[in-house]
Amino acid sequence: xxxxNLVWTEMWHRKARLVSGIMTITLGIAVIVGIRTVSxxxxxxxxxxLDNLGANIMVLPLxxxxxxxxxxxxxAPTFPQEYVDRIVQSALPGVDNLSPKLSRRVxxxxxxxxxxxxxxxxxxxxxxxxxxxxxxxxxxxxSCAPSNEANQSLGYADERLQRKVIDTLREDECYIGPLxxxxxxxxxxxxxxxxxxxxxxxxxxxxxxxxxxxxxxAHINSVQRISGLDGQLSAIExxxxxxxxxxxxxxxxxxxxxxxxxxxxxxxxxxxIETNRLMxxxxxxxxxxxxxxxxxxxGNYTWANVNERKREIGILRMxxxxxxxxxxxxxxxAIVFAGMGGIGGYAIGTAAGMMLGTSLAGLDxxxxxxxLPMSLLLASTISLAGAALPARLASRIEPYTIMQED
Amino acid sequence: MLFRLQNVRKEYIHQRGARVxxxxxxxxxxxxxxxxxxxxxxxxxxxxxxxxxxxLLRPSSGTIHFGTLGLHDAxxxxxxxxRRTHIGYVMQNFFLVPYLTAEENVMVxxxxxxxxxxxxxxxxxxxxxxxxxxxxxxxxxRELSAGQQQRVAIARALxxxxxxxxxxxxxxxxxxxxxxxxxxxLRVLNDTDGLTIVMVTHSPTANTFGTSHIRLHDGAxxxxxxxxxxxxxxxxxxxx
Ligand SMILES: Nc1ncnc2c1ncn2[C@@H]1O[C@H](COP(=O)(O)OP(=O)(O)O)[C@@H](O)[C@H]1O
Ligand SMILES: [Mg+2]
Numbered sequence: 001x002x003x004x005n006l007v008w009t010e011m012w013h014r015k016a017r018l019v020s021g022i023m024t025i026t027l028g029i030a031v032i033v034g035i036r037t038v039s040x041x042x043x044x045x046x047x048x049x050l051d052n053l054g055a056n057i058m059v060l061p062l063x064x065x066x067x068x069x070x071x072x073x074x075x076a077p078t079f080p081q082e083y084v085d086r087i088v089q090s091a092l093p094g095v096d097n098l099s100p101k102l103s104r105r106v107x108x109x110x111x112x113x114x115x116x117x118x119x120x121x122x123x124x125x126x127x128x129x130x131x132x133x134x135x136x137x138x139x140x141x142x143s144c145a146p147s148n149e150a151n152q153s154l155g156y157a158d159e160r161l162q163r164k165v166i167d168t169l170r171e172d173e174c175y176i177g178p179l180x181x182x183x184x185x186x187x188x189x190x191x192x193x194x195x196x197x198x199x200x201x202x203x204x205x206x207x208x209x210x211x212x213x214x215x216x217x218a219h220i221n222s223v224q225r226i227s228g229l230d231g232q233l234s235a236i237e238x239x240x241x242x243x244x245x246x247x248x249x250x251x252x253x254x255x256x257x258x259x260x261x262x263x264x265x266x267x268x269x270x271x272x273i274e275t276n277r278l279m280x281x282x283x284x285x286x287x288x289x290x291x292x293x294x295x296x297x298x299g300n301y302t303w304a305n306v307n308e309r310k311r312e313i314g315i316l317r318m319x320x321x322x323x324x325x326x327x328x329x330x331x332x333x334a335i336v337f338a339g340m341g342g343i344g345g346y347a348i349g350t351a352a353g354m355m356l357g358t359s360l361a362g363l364d365x366x367x368x369x370x371x372l373p374m375s376l377l378l379a380s381t382i383s384l385a386g387a388a389l390p391a392r393l394a395s396r397i398e399p400y401t402i403m404q405e406d
Numbered sequence: 407m408l409f410r411l412q413n414v415r416k417e418y419i420h421q422r423g424a425r426v427x428x429x430x431x432x433x434x435x436x437x438x439x440x441x442x443x444x445x446x447x448x449x450x451x452x453x454x455x456x457x458x459x460x461x462l463l464r465p466s467s468g469t470i471h472f473g474t475l476g477l478h479d480a481x482x483x484x485x486x487x488x489r490r491t492h493i494g495y496v497m498q499n500f501f502l503v504p505y506l507t508a509e510e511n512v513m514v515x516x517x518x519x520x521x522x523x524x525x526x527x528x529x530x531x532x533x534x535x536x537x538x539x540x541x542x543x544x545x546x547x548r549e550l551s552a553g554q555q556q557r558v559a560i561a562r563a564l565x566x567x568x569x570x571x572x573x574x575x576x577x578x579x580x581x582x583x584x585x586x587x588x589x590x591x592l593r594v595l596n597d598t599d600g601l602t603i604v605m606v607t608h609s610p611t612a613n614t615f616g617t618s619h620i621r622l623h624d625g626a627x628x629x630x631x632x633x634x635x636x637x638x639x640x641x642x643x644x645x646x
Binding site: 001002005006009010013311312314315316317318319320321322323324325398399400403 | 453454457460462463482483486487489490491493495497499501502503504505506510513514515516517518521523526562566574
């Protein structure tokens with residue numbers, strides 16, 4: 001029989017109260033954990049998008065919708081391929097890399113697939129004009145960012161998240177996203193026929209979790225040919241230097257290409273970032289509420305519990321329990337509550353976040369482990385703050401006052 | 407002597423501001439091995455005296471010494487320690503913890519001086535055996551009769567090998583035959599184990615179990631132990 005056994009035994013002796021006692025704190029923490037679980041999945045989704053985009057400036061035709069960065073180039077009107085040359089010739093500082101694209105929706109075996117034409121890296125660097133500009137040999141790391149280290153620390157180690165640069169691609173070859181490969185039942189080495197042409201599947205790309213998974217990537221010349229859009233592009237992706245962007249690179253690009261729409265990734269994912277910020281604010285507001293309401297509820301419970309236990313507290317005092325020990329006993333119970341409320345709230349919140357986030361927001365949500373210690377910390381703070389005063393009063397209960405009532 | 411009370415007063419201040427002098431200038435020595443019986447009408451200050459001696463209540467004025475320890479000005483930690491090591495309480499209403507078994511009730515008291523659960527249990531079992539409740543050790547207080555509950559309380563009072571038992575109307579809630587049983591147990595503790603016992607009682611026959619007797623009236627001693635060491639043939643003498 002130690003303090004711990006005593007607290008534990010007493011707690012189960014009054015089970016019904018136990019449930020109501022930890023209800024508020026559990027639910028409060030569940031709400032916060034739920035919100036945080038969803039929003040961190042959402043933040044991660046933004047991060048993946050940012051990273052997958054590879055490019056941070058997108059040149060689109062005027063009529064293109066930018067609701068979804070990935071889909072922005074699909075079915076958009078087109079503009080002439082010379083625009084690429086114009087950018088290169090202007091030798092704007094801060095343009096590190098660029099990649100022209102043409103995306104069209106095509107029917108393959110009765111299925112709707114997005115076909116994206118790209119220019120493989122080897123051909124980009126081979127273009128005499130571009131080579132002369134000294135532009136293409138550079139990588140983002142070398143030319144743009146403040147330092148390599150800083151860049152690495154921002155990078156995503158998970159290679160799944162990195163858009164692969166396609167080095168070489170012949171005009172009768174294609175790369176295929178995993179979803180597209182699955183729906184068309186093709187493997188590397190197999191063939192797909194698009195329009196009148198046959199393409200050899202050189203590679204099935206690793207899964208990225210984006211619309212890229214459902215695309216087929218072929219040489220831009222082939223896509224232009226198939227779609228009858230010779231010399232046309234639907235987008236130019238530009239890797240721009242962050243500093244240059246803030247120094248007005250966008251404005252300069254707009255001067256060069258007046259009849260296009262030029263956006264940065266920030267503008268496109270900003271809606272989602274907005275939502276995340278809102279969720280942050282909600283969970284912060286909730287944190288304040290739960291601190292107050294949870295604290296009051298624990299305090300209330302503890303006070304009722306102490307009153308109910310006056311007699312036994314008197315007994316323990318009689319046996320030689322000091323004020324301090326009684327105080328510790330009540331607080332220990334508050335900590336046990338915190339443990340239960342913290343773990344329970346984390347479990348419920350995570351489960352709810354995963355269910356709601358998946359069904360409502362369509363996010364791929366996994367438990368956020370760091371929230372567990374945070375839940376416990378929060379629950380302990382609430383619980384101890386709430387129980388401190390009742391515990392103090394409990395420790396002042398004297399046997400002789402109790403005996404008098406008997 | 408074991409306890410020395412000098413001019414002890416205890417004044418309670420009621421909520422409405424009324425003052426009650428529960429102990430009024432008590433001067434009293436209690437010897438090692440004494441079995442002191444305290445009688446007196448209800449409200450005369452008997453329980454207050456017991457709590458004051460037991461380190462649960464500080465007097466408003468006066469001094470109480472247990473050996474060299476001044477109970478009147480010791481802090482809470484000191485007094486708690488004193489209660490744990492020297493005092494065993496037996497109360498009219500038993501004061502067992504309702505959600506603990508007989509065995510655990512005794513163990514709680516042991517726990518303050520013996521951290522090892524196994525040893526606590528051994529001690530508890532031995533004590534319950536001594537009061538004849540070994541077979542009831544897993545029962546909760548509500549499953550025990552009044553007499554059995556009081557025996558658990560006696561076992562608990564002995565948990566820390568105290569030198570003093572303070573009993574406040576220990577037989578007040580018991581049938582006469584059970585009462586006799588409890589009194590006999592206390593008698594044995596005094597006789598064979600040499601424990602000092604202070605027992606408050608209403609029972610007319612309870613007097614016969616003590617070695618000395620005082621009577622309280624309005625918080626004052628109306629018969630000092632020095633004046634009369636209580637025996638069967640020496641009648642209680644009212645003073646003042
Ligand atoms: N905790 C208390 N608060 C106020 N008055 C008390 C308290 N305890 C006892 N008293 C008063 O002190 C007097 C003595 O009480 P008590 O020691 O319990 O007497 P007894 O045990 O002889 O019946 C009574 O008048 C009682 O009302
Ligand atoms: Mg009394």
